[in-house]
Amino acid sequence: MQIIRFAELKAEPWRNGGGVTREIARQGAADGGWDWRVSIADVAKAGDFSAFPGMERVLTVVEGELLLLTVDGAEQPLEKYRPFRFDGGAATVAKLPTGDIRDLNVITRTAAFKGYTSIIELSKKRAHPVFEGQLAVLLQGQATVRDSGTEPLELGRYDAVVGSDADSPEVLGRGFLAVVSLDPVTAGN
Incomplete structure (x- = not known):
């Protein structure tokens, strides 16, 4: 992670x-x-x-x-x-x-790429996964991030989590998260 x-x-x-x-x-x-x-x-x-x-x-x-x-x-x-x-x-x-x-x-x-930004309201009960090709940036509030093999780590304001499909990190907390998706452009798109 x-x-x-x-x-x-x-x-x-x-x-x-x-x-x-x-x-x-x-x-x-x-x-x-x-x-x-x-x-x-x-x-x-x-x-x-x-x-x-x-x-x-x-x-x-x-x-x-x-x-x-x-x-x-x-x-x-x-x-x-x-x-x-x-x-x-x-x-x-x-x-x-x-x-x-x-x-x-x-x-x-x-x-080469198409970028997207989504603003997500975090939940303390349901973690938000961050997948391959994504970055999640904590905009406001308090949150932790973990993957299946680690203890939760605190995120500071504007800290970013790099996504992964192999062991997707999950963000849990209260506040707002920006999820940036960077999708490769393929021929025909």
Whole structure:
């Protein structure tokens, strides 16, 4: 079972100085770039988003009230825990009408992967499994994770659990969990 501790992730400043990103995980690509990346960003100032041509983004506000995104001229309000999908190469500008926010970013190479983010309310009675091709990020509350061969381990806020089909980790607790699914794109899809 693999847990990625948020407290151990290095904050990388953005090129435009508007915030920082902490990369949770990525999968490399043949061209030296990546096919997908999952990260948490702190947005402290309004401004342009970096363009990722050939990529698709799913952005979810996980802390703060509201993010106003203008994507290719169309304004889109993003409220907490409501994932929003958009073209990574689109001209994107952010406004912070209610102050700083933190977001969960899933970016996938369009021809290689499709990313999904689901927000799950945890239960103390029924564990939520995390399967192969998924990451589960504790957004709020208290939770433990275990697989069949281990004692439960405490999760901190924004800690991530890497999924597995062989011995699926299970998250149990109270609060909210983001489940990120990264599905390979096959010919014909």
